[in-house]
Amino acid sequence: MRGMGRREFLRTSGVGLGVGLLGGGCATAMKGDFAPKTSRRVVVVGGGWGGATAAKYVRLGDPAIEVILLEPNRQFVSCPFSNLVLSGVRTLDSITFDYASLRRHGVRLIHEAASAVDPAARRVRVGEGYLEYDRVVVAPGVEFQWEQVEGLAQNQDKVLHAWKAGPQTQALAEQIRAMPDGGVFVLTIPPAAYRCPPGPYERACQVAWYLKQSKPRSKLVILDANQNIISKTALFRAAWREYPNIDYRASNKVVKVDPGAREVTTDFGDKVKYDVVNLIPPQRAGTIAVQADLVGADKRWCEVNHVTFESVKAPNVHVVGDSTIGLPVPKSGNVANAMGKVAAMAIVHQLNGKQPPELAPGNTCYSWVNDREAIAVVNTYRIENGKVVQIEQKLTPGQSIAVAQNSLGWARSIWNDVIG
């Protein structure tokens, strides 16, 4: 993974000295105020698409602000392109990155989870200690609502979601490989809102493509809780004409899974047998956001100011990425990245006593429909009366190799924008 330009590197590398002290993230040392605040400080909770971007861009906007990023994982695994690992078109390795470049921007990384956010005291709790902040960015992504599907919570090791890229992606890929020809793969899709609206349908394409090539007698049954394909509908329908092995069933919400009987049950009581199941559970904001009471009455998502991404529920707390609700945007990595930048600019202005600029996000979601062609949907937004409003949504006219090539360009560039 290439870093930023050489000039940026030289400009920021000196500021990052002393980072090693915190870099280890040794839990035993984290007691009390384990890193006393010496200047204006932003703490970022979660180093995914939204949080890592926010951390880096606060540093780019004002290198005098100290930024501490809390992220338990030592590697960043991209959900975008992880569906291609299931079909064997890409390796997990090719979508896995380290956090080294963020340190070059002077972001102080601690590979630990935050256990609480206390807006009144302006503290983030980590292990037995805490960090003080001027502003905190909460970007924990999604958490699964295991309890919504009977039998799921106690069988998490057998019933895979692969909806957070990483070991589960690899494990599901291995399950598909091991499935006998003639076997049934069941993919279940939760009701919206969930992370990445087109994601399950792209996954369907990749699984169906793989089965068509390697296990031609096998079938893919899709049980979708929604009434129809919820994103790029016509384009996915067109792509699926190449996949007679897909059996798509709309308005089929899965409420129960029984790994012993290898069977899922829908809300109508229909039972469907499987050889391999991929159950994408219903979702809500990351647990820390719920615990910090940043979520609305539904206890699922966080409402925010559309210009600053400040929580409507707590002062000096910004929320970005999949955890948010209320903007007319999809829960995507591209949007999380855009939100991270907008929030970072707002924070830099606020910490310098200035009015935050009115910036708006943009989004492109590419989906690969086989091993070489892709489709895309593009949305851009503006601000009207303090709210994010869509300017336009545009779809590719059809699937093509050129779109797939552009998606590779997007991936390379945006990965670098998030953690490069």
Next chain:
Amino acid sequence: MQFVISLVLVLAAASVAGAGPLDHPGAMKALNCSACHGFAGQSIADTMPSLAGVWPEYFKKAIADYASGKRPSTEMEPYAKQVMQFGVDDYAAYFGSLKREPAKMPVDGAAAGRGRAAAVQCAGCHGPEGQGDRAKLVPALAGQPPGYLKSQMTLFKQDRRSPGDANLKALKAMMQGLPDSTIEDLAAYYSSLR
């Protein structure tokens, strides 16, 4: 002189925290662009053009062409409308103020050599160093990623970039006379120019 002074004042007023990479008035507006075009418009992707060092006049024409649908692009039509919404002049000035770092994608030296010979016919418009012609809205080709240059020449050849545009007739006729291998050589050559 007066122009220079007022420009300095504008920059100082826009600066949030002193000299930084995001202090130009266009820099913050352009943050969405880095998802594809690279930070500060320095592309690291073969299919995406660098925006750093694009002549402001040509930049504005390109944005207008995308926004009106004249130059078809699924990605760029919505983004061009966003640029119009937020003020195209700021973006044009920002990217125009940045020096392009040449593309780092590897190019085949032999292909670039053949491209140099073929480029004689292009120099009248694009300049001997591929620097373009600001006044005539001819873009600089030097240092753009080879994949982008190749795709645009192919789109011209197939009349799919600004289809039917009378002003581009000569250019397209020229492209139609070039075999795909020469297009690849030209892309390698212009990309390799510094």
